[in-house]
Amino acid sequence: xxxxxxxxxxxxxxxxxxxxxxxxxxxxxxxxxxxxxxxxxxxxxxxxxxxxxxxxxxxxxxxxxxxxxxxxxxxxxxxxxxxxxxxxxxxxxxxxxxxxxxxxxxxxxxxxxxxxxxxxxxxxxxxxxxxxxxxxxxxxxxxxxxxxxxxxxxxxxxxxxxxxxxxxxxxxxxxxxxxxxxxxxxxxxxxxxxxxxxxxxxxxxxxxxxxxxxxxxxxxxxxxxxxxxxxxxxxxxxxxxxxxxxxxxxxxxxxxxxxxxxxxxxxxxxxxxxxxxxxxxxxxxxxxxxxxxxxxxxxxxxxxxxxxxxxxxxxxxxxxxxxxxxxxxxxxxxxxxxxxxxxxxxxxxxxxxxxxxxxxxxxxxxx
Amino acid sequence: xxxxxxxxxxxxxxxxxxxxxxxxxxxxxxxxxxxxxxxxxxxxxxxxxxxxxxxxxxxxxxxxxxxxxxxxxxxxxxxxxxxxxxxxxxxxxxxxxxxxxxxxxxxxxxxxxxxxxxxxxxxxxxxxxxxxxxxxxxxxxxxxxxxxxxxxxxxxxxxxxxxxxxxxxxxxxxxxxxxxxxxxxxxxxxxxxxxxxxxxxxxxxxxxxxxxxxxxxxxxxxxxxxxxxxxxxxxxxxxxxxxxxxxxxxxxxxxxxxxxxxxxxxxxxxxxxxxxxxxxxxxxxxxxxxxxxxxxxxxxxxxxxx
Numbered sequence: 001x002x003x004x005x006x007x008x009x010x011x012x013x014x015x016x017x018x019x020x021x022x023x024x025x026x027x028x029x030x031x032x033x034x035x036x037x038x039x040x041x042x043x044x045x046x047x048x049x050x051x052x053x054x055x056x057x058x059x060x061x062x063x064x065x066x067x068x069x070x071x072x073x074x075x076x077x078x079x080x081x082x083x084x085x086x087x088x089x090x091x092x093x094x095x096x097x098x099x100x101x102x103x104x105x106x107x108x109x110x111x112x113x114x115x116x117x118x119x120x121x122x123x124x125x126x127x128x129x130x131x132x133x134x135x136x137x138x139x140x141x142x143x144x145x146x147x148x149x150x151x152x153x154x155x156x157x158x159x160x161x162x163x164x165x166x167x168x169x170x171x172x173x174x175x176x177x178x179x180x181x182x183x184x185x186x187x188x189x190x191x192x193x194x195x196x197x198x199x200x201x202x203x204x205x206x207x208x209x210x211x212x213x214x215x216x217x218x219x220x221x222x223x224x225x226x227x228x229x230x231x232x233x234x235x236x237x238x239x240x241x242x243x244x245x246x247x248x249x250x251x252x253x254x255x256x257x258x259x260x261x262x263x264x265x266x267x268x269x270x271x272x273x274x275x276x277x278x279x280x281x282x283x284x285x286x287x288x289x290x291x292x293x294x295x296x297x298x299x300x301x302x303x304x305x306x307x308x309x310x311x312x313x314x315x316x317x318x319x320x321x322x323x324x325x326x327x328x329x330x331x332x333x334x335x336x337x338x339x340x341x342x343x344x345x346x347x348x349x350x351x352x353x354x355x356x357x358x359x360x361x362x363x364x365x366x367x
Numbered sequence: 368x369x370x371x372x373x374x375x376x377x378x379x380x381x382x383x384x385x386x387x388x389x390x391x392x393x394x395x396x397x398x399x400x401x402x403x404x405x406x407x408x409x410x411x412x413x414x415x416x417x418x419x420x421x422x423x424x425x426x427x428x429x430x431x432x433x434x435x436x437x438x439x440x441x442x443x444x445x446x447x448x449x450x451x452x453x454x455x456x457x458x459x460x461x462x463x464x465x466x467x468x469x470x471x472x473x474x475x476x477x478x479x480x481x482x483x484x485x486x487x488x489x490x491x492x493x494x495x496x497x498x499x500x501x502x503x504x505x506x507x508x509x510x511x512x513x514x515x516x517x518x519x520x521x522x523x524x525x526x527x528x529x530x531x532x533x534x535x536x537x538x539x540x541x542x543x544x545x546x547x548x549x550x551x552x553x554x555x556x557x558x559x560x561x562x563x564x565x566x567x568x569x570x571x572x573x574x575x576x577x578x579x580x581x582x583x584x585x586x587x588x589x590x591x592x593x594x595x596x597x598x599x600x601x602x603x604x605x606x607x608x609x610x611x612x613x614x615x616x617x618x619x620x621x622x623x624x625x626x627x628x629x630x631x632x633x634x635x636x637x638x639x640x641x642x643x644x645x646x647x648x649x650x651x652x653x654x655x656x657x658x659x660x661x662x663x664x665x666x667x668x669x670x671x672x673x
Contacts, residue, residue, distance in 0.1 A: 004452075006670075085456055142654050143647045146403065146456070147594050151640040154587050162633035281467075284460060321475035323582070326468020333461040334443065337453040345452070 004341070005348040014343045019289050019296070022335035023303070029331050039318055047317050048310035060195025062305050064267060067200040068093065068276070070301035071259035072283030074204075074211045075252025077292040081215070082224040082248045083231065088134065088149025089256040090280025092127035094156040096257025097264045098163065099126025101271040104186040104264075105168060105179055115185045119261055120203075127257015128250045130156060135249035139242040145249070153280070161273050168271060179271035188266045200262035205298070207255060212294040224248065256280060277308065278326070285333045304329065372502050374618055382614025383510050384409075384568040384576065388592035389599070389606045390520050391564025396596055397524060398557030399537035400448070401666035403459025406589025407466020408440040408562050409569035414474040416570025417580040421477060426485055430509070430570050437566020438559050440466060445558040448668065449551050455666050467583060477580045484578035485509060485571075509571050521603045533557060537662035540669035550669055565589065587640065594643045598650050600660035609646070616642045 027045075034044040053059045072089040079086040100123030107115050134148040161177070170180040188198035215221040227234040227244050235241070263275050282304050289303065290296030311325030388405055395402050402408075415436035420429030444462050447453045485507040488494075493504040523530040533553050536543040540550045572588070573580050591613060599606030620635040651657055 087460060137644070137648060141648045142651045142657065143644070144597070144651070147590060147597075147647060148644055150587070150590050151594075151643050154640045155637050158633040158637050162631050165633070166631060281464060285464065288457065321472055323468055323471030323475060326464070327472045328468070330461060330465025330468045333457075333464060334447065337447055337458055337461060338451055340453065341451045 003348055004345040007344055007346050010343050011346075014340075015291060018339035018342060019291065019300075019336055021339040022289070022332055025335040025339070026328060026332045029335075030328065033324075033327075037320065039320075044314070044318055047313050049306060051317075052309035052313045053306065056192075057195050058309070060192055060197045061309055062302065063197045063201050064195075064305075065308050066298075066301040066305035067204040068259035068263055068279045069283055069286050069304050070204040070208060070298055071200070071262070072256045072280050073286035073290060073297040073301055074207055074294060075248075075255035076283050076287040077290060077294070077297050078211065078215070078224065079248045079252050080287055081228045081292050082244050083228045084245055084248050085144075085146045086131070086134065086149050086249060086252055087146055087284060088130070088152050088280070089252065089259075089283050090276060090278065091149065091153035091156040092130045092253040092256035093260035093263070093276055093280045094153070094160050095130040096123035096127035096260030097271065097275050098156070098160055098260075099123055099129075099257070100261025101179065101182075101264045102163075102168070104182045105271070107183070107186065109183040111183070111185045113185070115183070116188065116265065119186060119265055120258060123257045123261025124254040125257070127260065128254040130257070131249040131253020132246075135246050139245055145245075160271070160275070164271050164273050170270075177273045181270045182265060186265060187269060188262060196267055198262075198266045200259075200266055203258060203262065204301075207258075208294040208298050211297075215294070220247065256283075282308075282329055285329050288333060289336055307332075372498060374622065375502060376505070377618045377621070378611060378614040379506065379510060380576065380614070381617040382610045383513055384571040384588060385592055385595060385610035385613055386513055386517070386607050387509075387564045387568035387571065388589060389595040389610055390516060390603060391561035391568075392592055392596050393599070393601060393603055393606050394520060394524070394533075394564075395557050395561035396665055397537045397601060397662055398533050398554050399540060399662050399664035399667065399669075400445075400554050400558050400561075401455045401459065402441065402444050402462070402558060402561055403456060403593065404440065404444055404462025404466065404589075405561070405565050405592050406585055406587070407463035407470075408437045408565035409572070409585045409589045410466045410470035410583070411440050412437045412566030412569030413573040413584060414470040414477070414569075414580055415566070417480075417482065417573040418473065418477055420482055420574055421480060426483075426574055429574055430567060433566040433570030434563040435566070437562040437564070437569070439562070440566070441558045441562020444562075445555050449554055449558075452668050452670055455668065463589070471582045474580045474582065478582065480579065482574065482578050485575035507575055509567070509575060517603060517607050524603060534662070537664060540664050540667075544669070544671050550671060554669075565592075568592070591639060591643050594647055597657070598646050600650070600656060601662065602660070613639060613642065 030048070031041045034041045053062050072093060076086060076089055100119040103119045103122040104115070130152055133152060134145040137143040137148050138145045164177045164179055168179045170178060188200055191197045191199065191201060215225070223234065223239045224244055224247070226237065227239055227241060259279065260275065264271055268275060286297055286300040286304050290300035307325050307328050311322040314320040314324050315322040388409060392402065392405055412433040416429040416433030419432035420426050440462060444458055447458045448455050487505050487507050488511070490504050494500045496504070524534065532548055536548055536550050536553050544550045569585065572584055577584065595606050595609040595613065598609040616638050620638045623630060623635055
């Protein structure tokens, strides 16, 4: 009989190993699911995980879809580090697309070099403004940021839907709910020939670097970490909780807002009623799988992007619904949460175990 | 008069799934467990109820299957948080994300299929009464089942011995454990009750309200149910009152255009979400309201080492 025993110290090795363990467990589950659905698992695996990135175009798609996931995931990782449960990245992304896209429509067919920077700025500000609402409400009225940030997702999506059905609809667009196409100067520059990889990848990687520097090398980043790991110590040291909430919500809002404007100024090229297949929600998993660390978020973003590509490929070539992506995402997060138990606990054979500590413990689970 | 009756009956109709989901979550949270997976459990309940309803032709079996599916989903949450000590917030979020993906995957083939909606009961004599008949005696069976459920939950939490034990566990699991209460077992049951209720709430959407299966058809109702628990300060009757208020907001949204307001439909659809935020601000404004009513150990894990 084995039982769980608390480790004297959290295991640093397991922190890195557990996402890998979870990924392997997810693959095994995929194997079982594909078999149960009557597909040849080996072929299904090839179609899902290898074929999509076999070509340079396919690899480009991987990078293209990873960018918004990384941008959203970086902001969420900051929030979760500080124990701020923002789950509204999808809303921040949508508002960033609205404000950034709005600037593009306002500029019309401008050829100015400043068009794109202005759009990016507007997108970041739009996302930050949407992030400011749950921050303000939490600081001022003690509301729960989980519920408020999620409600704001629906509100942002309905706002976008109103705009593209109404005032911003392209008059020459045969009544489709979409805006006019953006001008050449309002689109992100392409990075690699024969692919759709654009400037958003550079932006995502630069921000990942900046986020690492901020978290590890600045005092503000240190304050966030203390607030997340030991709220009481942070209060004792006089670190303002309210300032932390403002900081992470504004930064994560801006970063997800950038993701939104990069989507409409990139692969989409105009405003539409739907601009994201749930990148903002998938980014929650990205942040978690990435251990809330910027480098991990980059890797997690690539993995999640591969799941999106695999889902599309499975739909076309295996006649499976593309929702299989969401299934894999959820399963991955479950396994990760379960595997994380080995960071703080280890399995002990009860036959040889030392006498257990008799005192029960009531703890908030480690984040 | 007739339009008033229509507004009231459609309010009840809109509030029913919220009542089920929010009552279930109230019990879960009273035991100290914060399950943010309501939205996911509702979606899985909705798709399961619909699929079983289609396959067997029996809506009753569909409802039962939905409750079982809700319990199965909640057991994932319970095993992870209670037996494996994972963070409740993260696990609840994961349950919702999984539920969205799983229901979309399973429901793919059922999208757009027609199903007969849950019939309104016709009570000879009573239903035919003017005004009173359509107002009180013309709902489907799930609306009527709701009423004993509300009072059962109220009685259980405030009057029964088992309910008292459960509340003690929700307030202080370590004290409850030290006087011999089975903390983990009770928390398992509380989470499962929440799962069954959420599953039924979901099935009510796909078998009575819409009635069909649409991907992501809950549209945030699971989250609104979570907000209702806070709004009702963890008291069943106030939670139900909140659900009825929200049903009213939804109905207002449907009837506003009929009353001659020329507001774009998107802004009307925003109403329930805006209302949720407003309601949270109103109730949380005074931190003491939450401190006094929220189960003290809500969201905190407990690991009996002895």
